[in-house]
Amino acid sequence: MTEAVGLAPVGRDTVQDRVYSELRRALIGGLFSPGQVLTIRQLADALLTSTMPVREALGRLITEQALEILPNRQIRVPPVTLARIEDLLRARILIEGEAMALAAARMTPRHIASLRAILLDWEEMRGTQVDREVTLNHAFHFEIYRACGSTVLIPMIESLWLQSGPLTRAAIYAFSEAGANDAARFHHDILQALQAGDAATARAALVADISRPFAYLKDKLGADAAEKETP
Amino acid sequence: MTEAVGLAPVGRDTVQDRVYSELRRALIGGLFSPGQVLTIRQLADALLTSTMPVREALGRLITEQALEILPNRQIRVPPVTLARIEDLLRARILIEGEAMALAAARMTPRHIASLRAILLDWEEMRGTQVDREVTLNHAFHFEIYRACGSTVLIPMIESLWLQSGPLTRAAIYAFSEAGANDAARFHHDILQALQAGDAATARAALVADISRPFAYLKDKLGADAAEKETP
DNA sequence: GCCCTTGATCTGTGATCACACTTGATTTGA
DNA sequence: TCAAATCAAGTGTGATCACAGATCAAGGGC
CATH class of the missing domain: 1.10.10.10 (Winged helix-like DNA-binding domain superfamily/Winged helix DNA-binding domain)
Structure with missing residues (x-):
């Protein structure tokens, strides 16, 4: 041939x-x-x-x-419960945190440049198109995860994103409307840590990034329940 | 109704x-x-x-x-490679270790009794039926994992077992024939640690239990490769 | 003799139909 | 009037057929 x-x-x-x-x-x-x-x-x-x-x-x-x-x-699609929220968040911190730490040790200038480009795109159209924002957020994270070199962890992370997608829907729109989007800060923190090869800091920034919509969701769920109690 | x-x-x-x-x-x-x-x-x-x-x-x-x-x-079924072995082992230690630690804090006397019963069955017919041994090993581990209270982690662990099954096949038969089966010791260690509510020790014993067949597999793969080099 | 082509066979994939079960509205009975 | 029985539409599930692509062997050309 x-x-x-x-x-x-x-x-x-x-x-x-x-x-x-x-x-x-x-x-x-x-x-x-x-x-x-x-x-x-x-x-x-x-x-x-x-x-x-x-x-x-x-x-x-x-x-x-x-x-x-x-x-x-x-x-x-599975309904949202408090137990499920906490369960998903814990699993994501565990597994995505590990993938992030692994990736920190394997970053190349090419990866860094690619991440920076995604971040730039993201800042350009912040708040204009929600679905485009979701796509870029996804791209940013998985560009990192793909670099971790594990063909076992990545499908698991995809499954976790699939499961949290419907839950964080409310959070996505709330943050987008509020405009107070500090995801950009977390993403910059992650990029900076990765550039320095600092796995611990990268993991911490990731945990903060992931936790934010879940925390919002938990608050909202608690508020809704309280409102239902005293109508 | x-x-x-x-x-x-x-x-x-x-x-x-x-x-x-x-x-x-x-x-x-x-x-x-x-x-x-x-x-x-x-x-x-x-x-x-x-x-x-x-x-x-x-x-x-x-x-x-x-x-x-x-x-x-x-x-x-995916072929065995060194990278895949290490990848799977790392993921299993991470996720099953976490599930074990979570389960350690939620153990009831009922769970302990159930685990002891499985261990007893297992000792009775050690070395006689390989497939029965596999079943009991599976039952022992998942009796623990089910107790961890996470509906997210358990399917992931099942996926990991599915992926490692074909790989550890060689190890299963080798250990069964050799009779030198110290899986019993690790399982006893796990049970004892769970009984004491000692998450760290339980996790360590689990890591030892999981790592054993993978270590054997790595050795065997290396030996096969060396044999191929100098026929 | 060697390489390419051709052919039959087997593969996964998609479409369609038949069936059992669920569900919700309608009708029937007291 | 209300409850129970009934009917019809809609659901996932399984089987069967048609089809494009892959595979591998035998045949034909250089």
Whole structure:
């Protein structure tokens, strides 16, 4: 066989893969509400395909805990509870913190430049487009995680993002409207620490970054419960 | 509706679920070799069903990284590499260690008794039935992990076991034949530490327990490579 | 003799249909 | 009037068929 230089393998993508990616994007972006029920046929109609790719994509999302299946066989995005919030936050601090620490030791100038570029893009359009903001936040974090060199941790982190997406939806919009977005500061802290190869500081900044929307969510949930008690 | 007392919900299980469970059992038990190629129709024939439940079960296992899909769309169990061994071991120490520490703080006498019973069963038939041994080892660990109170960590640990199953296959049989099975000692250490509520010691004993087969595997892989160099 | 082409076979993928079950509104009964 | 029974629409699940791509062996050309 002749050596084809410089050509990346193309790899046909199936309909199922596209459906899966689309649902993932929607989940992480908070387009689905906690507790919302999804049906295969309805999604198939919306995505202009048959039920087959959709049901396989949903099955995959269910095993990732991104969706849950009720005894009635109904499929829904898991509702928000205080226990789930704390559980997810703890897991994310544990695993993403470790990935961040690992990445700190393997940073190249190329990575740093790429991160800086994402941060620049992000600052340019702060507050204008929420979904674009979500995309850039995702890109920033996973550019780092991919550098950690672990093919085991990364899919787990993706699963965690999938699970927290619907929960942090409320927080995303609240922060975006308030404009008081100190995510930029945390991201700069992370970048600076990574540049210095300081794993501990990078991890601490990440924990702060992750914790913020969850803390907001916990407050909001407590306030809602109190309001319900005394209407 | 009248209140039906004392009846547990039955919850119909689908063919897909049975196929999925069966494949999981086989994977964790090391019945499949690293690198082995699986085909949908062949598995469907072996399991006496159609291709439909099998392909959905395989899809789920692929998203869990328990199986991988090649650019040719072939499905196989991931081959063993040194990097993968170290990657998996690190992740298991991180996540299972955390679950163990959490469980140490939530142990009830009921849990302790259950663990002791499993350990007793295990000692009774040490070395006689390999697959029974695998089952009891699985039961022991997950009895603990279930007690950690995290619905997020447990599926991740299951995914990790699914991924390490085929790798540790060699180690399982080697230890079983050698009879020099000090897993019993580690398990006793874990139980004792849990009883005392000593999270740090429990975690350390777990790390020793997990690391053992991986260390054996690394040695074996190195020896095989050296043997190949000088035939 | 060696390499390329061709062919049959097997693979995963997608679409469609049949079925059992759930669910919600309607109708029937007292 | 209210509750129970009934019917119809909609759900996920499984089986079957059609199809494009991959694989590998035998055949044909240089």
